[in-house]
Amino acid sequence: MSMLPAEDHKLIVEKLGREPNTLEQGCFLNLWSEHCSYRSSGVLLRNFKTDGENVLIGPGDDAAVIKFDDEYVLSVAMESHNHPSYVEPYSGAATGVGGIVRDVISMGTRAVAVLAPFYVGPLDNEKNRWLFDNILQGSADYSETIKVAAVRGESYFDDRYSGNPLVNVVCVGLGKKEHVMTSVSKAAGNRVLLFGSKTGKDGLGGASFASNAMGEDEEVPEKSAIPAGDAELERRVIEATIEIIEKGLVESCRDLGAAGMAGATSELADKGNFGARIILDNVPVKYDNMTAYEVMLAETQERMLAEIKPENLQTVLDIMKKHDVPAADVGYLTKEQEYVVEYKGKVEASLPIRFLIQGVPKVELPSKAPAPRSADLVAQKPKSPATADEVKQSVFKMLSSYNLASRKCVWEKYTETTLPSVVGESGGDAGIMKVTDKKGFAMTCGCEPAIGLLDPYVGATITVIENAMNVAVKGASGLCLVDNLNFGNPKKPEQYWVLKQSVLGLSDAAKKLNIPVVGGNVSLYNESDEFDTAILPTPAIGILGIVSFEKPVPSSFFKNDGETIILIGTTKAEMGGSEYYRVSGMETAGTVPSVPADYDKIVAKTAEVCASGNVTSAHDISKGGLGIALAKMISAIGADVDLSKITGAADEVLFAESPARVILTTKEPAKVMDMLKGVPAVEIGKTTKATDLKMKLASSTVILTKAEIDEAASSIEKAMKLGYKQQAY
Structure with missing residues (x-):
């Protein structure tokens, strides 16, 4: 009896002239499996632009190789270890790290950094806590032993990952040109x-x-x-x-x-x-x-x-x-x-x-767009908070969402993997690694699954924009991109349509930002019979950019009092796919964010101004919106901002996830605003010695203390302290 699909068996017998x-x-x-051959996804991947002036080796090898300077090269690869990590999360995650590190080593480069985007079910569930804890520990222990720094990651939680967690890993290697293999x-x-x-x-x-x-x-x-x-x-x-x-x-x-x-x-x-x-x-x-x-x-x-x-x-x-x-x-x-x-x-x-x-x-499989959401559903919205107390409670509710909460307890598992060449702070927009005294590279990873659920093309486009912004706020332009396309069963026409639209979104955005797509992985069939679910569309990516140390690299947090706070980009009252709608139980409602036509210009201007030495701190606005981005920037320094002139209700102003937006602070507002001519930018306030966040809205003024922010954002740490019974699994 053949173990092969009937059509494959027939073709093989015809070719061999005998039974295999x-x-x-x-x-x-x-x-010939999808995992190895890309038999249904390969035709879609041809949309990617894979070459560029700095690309020495593109897709098709164990890892891509990119020119860093006249002496050094960077290698980069991205892989998944999804299915094994559900069965045995510690070993699955550990070997996911090991495998991608060997991909980089095989190119004649030494692995120096890993980035780990993980997508898991909500932590209210004991089994999900077990999965998440063991995935983290497996990847952290392995990274520590082989002395490769874990510098960045993403932790995203949703019910549809409960039966099929995603463990993706990006690895970056460093070597000399003459040793490239x-x-x-x-x-x-x-x-x-x-x-x-x-x-x-x-x-x-x-x-x-x-x-x-x-x-x-x-x-x-x-x-x-x-x-x-x-x-x-x-x-x-x-x-x-x-x-x-x-x-x-x-x-x-x-x-x-x-x-x-x-x-x-x-x-x-x-x-x-x-x-x-x-x-x-x-x-x-x-x-x-x-x-x-x-x-x-x-x-x-x-x-x-x-x-x-x-x-x-x-x-x-x-x-x-x-x-x-x-x-x-x-x-x-x-x-x-x-x-x-x-x-x-x-x-x-x-x-x-x-x-x-x-x-x-x-072959390109049959695809079919799912039925469109009704106009009533698109127009639906939750009741907007009106009073200062209601707004404050909304911010706290958002900060306590697992998708927005502090990752401090996550990164503490990786502290021992931090090497002297890693610079900057943990928990920032991008990890940074030094190569020479004057230059290094920034790296980031992530995805926008909730927006992708409503519009996979827009979700993938915003994924590229947000990751490009994460390196732009460090003064870097996107050097290259790798992807891991995590989707459901491609033999289902609606799932294949989602994959196809996501690839187009990634491809078009990468081309517009002039970032070559140099490698990646496809992980399909991410569906659970146990839960009768398919994962959210999860085209996770990693982006690298070169950073100069000749001028100060902006922090992701407020650093000095008395600096001017500038908002780059346009906030629109489009909340579809936002975390605010998700925590309100309305994830399929609302209008999906529109992508500004000039987002490439906004990203480029952000990188330019952040590399100028005139910016002290800079932070991309993504999940959670403007209000959450401001709250996350509070450190030993606070902020007093006036948002009353931004159009929209309080929740739309604070929590809309309009792409291509950044908060930055500067001692030289006139110089910075002059550099930002041609893109939307406005001064919104000042940093303060007080560690509070004061936000003036059209209808109210809200004051949040750092202690309140930290307490609200500690939900992951609290959930993990509940523990789990490992023997149950």
């Missing part, structure tokens, strides 16, 4: 070296597992089958990989990820237009009597693959021994484009390699 055996079926099942194989006869952990049975069918909805019992593995991480071994693998690459002993290199040995060896060979002969008897294994299927398709972590010239093989093996990293010569590249696997003297698989890697049918 079990191992061959397993190779096709995994390599690729996974393009170079010559027939070169040896294929496998090194790292001994191969076990964990993660079998991981790629195909990640291409099915959670809860399909025949596809969900036991916890013991989820790959477990060994961060200490990863640390040694990192050092060994860097050493053999820097010594010029490697021809090509790649991580072993989805589809295990079958994926890595066949893809590396095919990239150079070669075949491969793999000798499974040489593979170091954890258990006796493992089958060829298990050895080939297990997704054991901490493993790498390298193409080595025969004359360099012993030198490389000696380096592996020095680092106490298991390693073995497991085959060689061939001129014949055939993928042959031998085990115990028998040929277990013999497949045309180009057909295995590139023969998957790629």
